[in-house]
Amino acid sequence: MASMRDIKRRKGSIQSTQQITKAMKLVSTVKLQKAKNRAEQTNPYFNYMYQTVTSMLAKSGTIDHPYLRKGDSTKKAVVVITSNRGLAGGYNSNVVKLVTECADFHTDDVEIYAIGTKGKDALERKGYTIREDASEIIESPAYEDALALCKKVLDDYVSGKIGEIYLAYTHFKNTVSHEPTLIKLLPVEFDEEEISRAAESEVLMNYEPNEEEALDMIIPKYITSLFYGALVEAVASENGARMQAMDSATSNAEEMISDLTLKFNRARQGSITQELTEIIAGASAIS
Amino acid sequence: MADEGRIFQIKIITPDRVFHTGSATMIEFNTAAGEIGVYKNHIPLTTVLAPGIVTIHNDGEEDVVAAVHSGFAEILPEQVTLLAEIAEWPDEIDKDRAEAAKARAEERLANKTEATDVKRAEFALRKALVRIDIAK
Numbered sequence: 001m002a003s004m005r006d007i008k009r010r011k012g013s014i015q016s017t018q019q020i021t022k023a024m025k026l027v028s029t030v031k032l033q034k035a036k037n038r039a040e041q042t043n044p045y046f047n048y049m050y051q052t053v054t055s056m057l058a059k060s061g062t063i064d065h066p067y068l069r070k071g072d073s074t075k076k077a078v079v080v081i082t083s084n085r086g087l088a089g090g091y092n093s094n095v096v097k098l099v100t101e102c103a104d105f106h107t108d109d110v111e112i113y114a115i116g117t118k119g120k121d122a123l124e125r126k127g128y129t130i131r132e133d134a135s136e137i138i139e140s141p142a143y144e145d146a147l148a149l150c151k152k153v154l155d156d157y158v159s160g161k162i163g164e165i166y167l168a169y170t171h172f173k174n175t176v177s178h179e180p181t182l183i184k185l186l187p188v189e190f191d192e193e194e195i196s197r198a199a200e201s202e203v204l205m206n207y208e209p210n211e212e213e214a215l216d217m218i219i220p221k222y223i224t225s226l227f228y229g230a231l232v233e234a235v236a237s238e239n240g241a242r243m244q245a246m247d248s249a250t251s252n253a254e255e256m257i258s259d260l261t262l263k264f265n266r267a268r269q270g271s272i273t274q275e276l277t278e279i280i281a282g283a284s285a286i287s
Numbered sequence: 288m289a290d291e292g293r294i295f296q297i298k299i300i301t302p303d304r305v306f307h308t309g310s311a312t313m314i315e316f317n318t319a320a321g322e323i324g325v326y327k328n329h330i331p332l333t334t335v336l337a338p339g340i341v342t343i344h345n346d347g348e349e350d351v352v353a354a355v356h357s358g359f360a361e362i363l364p365e366q367v368t369l370l371a372e373i374a375e376w377p378d379e380i381d382k383d384r385a386e387a388a389k390a391r392a393e394e395r396l397a398n399k400t401e402a403t404d405v406k407r408a409e410f411a412l413r414k415a416l417v418r419i420d421i422a423k
Contacts, residue, residue, distance in 0.1 A: 038303075045300045048370055052333070052361055143302045143372065208320055208334040217335050218359060221372070228302050 004267045011260045018253035024087065025246035028239045032175065035236035039172055039229075046229045053222045055205065056215060057188065065212060066158060067219045068187055073163035076104070077111050077131070077153060079227070081169035081234040082119030084135055088238055089245035091170065092118040094180040099168050100126055102182060111162060113153060115231070131156075138238075141231035143224075150224040157186055165223075169230040170237035176244065178237035185223055295327040296366040297343055299353070299374055306374045307353065313344040314367055316355065325362055332362040336371060338413045340421050352377060354421045356414050380422040389415035 002010075057068075078099055082092045096119055099105060099112075111131040114120035116138050124130055132152060137145040156162050165186040171179045207214040297314055299306040315324045317339025336358045343351040358371035392412035399405065 041304045042302055044305050045302045045370065048300055048368060052359075052370070056333070147372075205331045205333055208318065208332060214333060214335060214359070221358070221370075225302060 002263070002267070004264060004271060007260055007264045007267060011257060011264065014253050014256050014260070018250055018257070021246045021249040021253065025243055025250060028242040028246065032236060032239035032243055035232070035239050036172070036175070039232045039236045042229050042232050046225050049222050049225045053188075053218060056207075056211070056218065065215055067215070073160055074109050075111055075162045076109060076164045076166060077113060077156065077162040078105070078166045078168055079113045079149070079153065079230075080115065080119045080123065081138065081167075081230055082114075082116030083234075083238045084117045084138060086118060087245060088242040091178070091238055091241035091245075092116070092122070095119055095168055095170060096122045096126075098180045098182050099123065099128075113149070115149075116234075138231065138235065141228065141235060143228055146224050146228035146231060150220060150227055154220055154223065167226065167230055169234045170241075172233040172236040172240065175240055178240055183226075185226060188219065293327055293346075295364075297369075298366070299341070299355070299369045299371060301371050301374045306371070307343075307351070309343070309345075309351070311343045311345050311351075311367075315342040315344070316340075316360065316369070318360065325367055328364045329362050329367075331364070333359060334362070335359050336369065338410070338417045340417060341369065341374075352421060354380065354417050356417065375418070375421075377421050380418045382419065382422045385415045385418035385422065389419060 080095060080099060082095050086092065099110075100123075107127045108129075110128055112120070112123050112128050113132040113134070114123065114130055115134050117133075117135045120130055120133055120135060132149075134145070134149055137149070153162075153165055157165060164184065166182060166184055168180070168182045171181040173179055293312045294310045295312075296308075297311045298308050313324055313326050315322065317337045319335040319337050322339070323334075336355060338356040339354075341353050341355050345351070354375045354377070355369060355371045356373040358369060358373075361368045361370070388411060392408050392415060395408040396405070396412065
């Protein structure tokens with residue numbers, strides 16, 4: 001049985017770890033609130049953008065546009081959004097798993113545009129090519145960052161370096177549930193159902209200057225808004241995941257401490273009993 | 288009170304927030320093809336925005352003015368939606384910063400080299416001019 005001193009030392013160490021996890025939980029709760037509000041504010045813009053683009057495509061299905069047909073290159077670009085910090089449970093590894101386990105992706109024809117060092121390091125170890133590393137933008141994503149990233153990826157797409165664009169991030173459903181998601185951005189693919197519904201309900205829309213130019217202008221904005229939305233949601237998910245991870249770490253520490261307290265008391269009682277027996281035995285030997 | 292039959296809905300949405308919602312009798316803004324003014328029952332039109340001032344007229348009330356840079360507008364008979372990448376109220380604009388941006392863009396255009404992105408500099412200049420204009 002461990003000595004009283006050992007148990008006491010271990011209890012102390014767990015207690016100080018618990019203080020840290022508790023503090024981290026509080027910090028991520030506050031950050032989550034902020035990130036959640038932001039994610040909610042971004043939603044209307046994105047929804048409207050999606051609606052407009054679907055209704056445009058519903059009516060311009062026959063247009064031959066670089067953004068709508070498959071690129072010549074077999075290379076696939078994957079924008080992977082993870083975090084720069086760990087201690088967030090399965091948050092980072094879930095996104096990485098999504099990329100590594102996807103059947104269509106082979107290590108040699110996938111190019112990674114990494115946002116978040118955790119995902120970048122993990123994928124690099126597994127042998128993926130990291131084409132771009134923009135990890136610093138996850139700290140405080142701004143629309144300009146999404147714009148710059150979008151420009152880089154689209155330039156590569158238009159110049160034929162990559163043939164398809166995917167986005168892997170964590171979708172923020174609500175405070176307790178976040179879902180790693182992989183979506184295909186280009187060539188644009190929409191639900192047939194959505195398209196037909198949009199085609200039915202919409203009035204006849206005119207475009208200025210003309211449909212192709214409007215499409216040329218709106219698709220990059222659409223992709224940018226997707227990037228931005230994904231960034232904002234990823235930040236919310238990261239903090240949500242960290243909050244949960246730290247919450248369970250704190251309660252696990254609580255459990256261990258109560259277990260150790262019990263063991264400590266038992267050891268103390270045992271040592272008192274032993275001391276007493278020794279004194280009594282000593283006294284009876286003298287008399 | 289404005290005539291009910293002439294009122295339509297306005298929405299200005301940016302990536303960070305719903306910038307403005309309200310009703311109007313007329314809205315004026317700048318598109319890639321020039322300035323346009325829209326009344327109720329306009330034909331459905333989607334058009335690309337250029338940096339400029341948006342003016343929302345509402346009979347009997349003061350005009351609402353804002354600066355909008357890049358994005359697009361969806362015009363329906365009953366509703367006009369502006370999806371803008373950047374939108375600002377006049378009191379949010381830092382005039383000194385806009386002046387500085389204007390000077391910078393002008394300098395870049397004046398000393399053109401191979402490396403100068405003329406389109407970008409022109410866009411920056413137009414943005415700065417709109418900001419200065421509306422902040423007065």
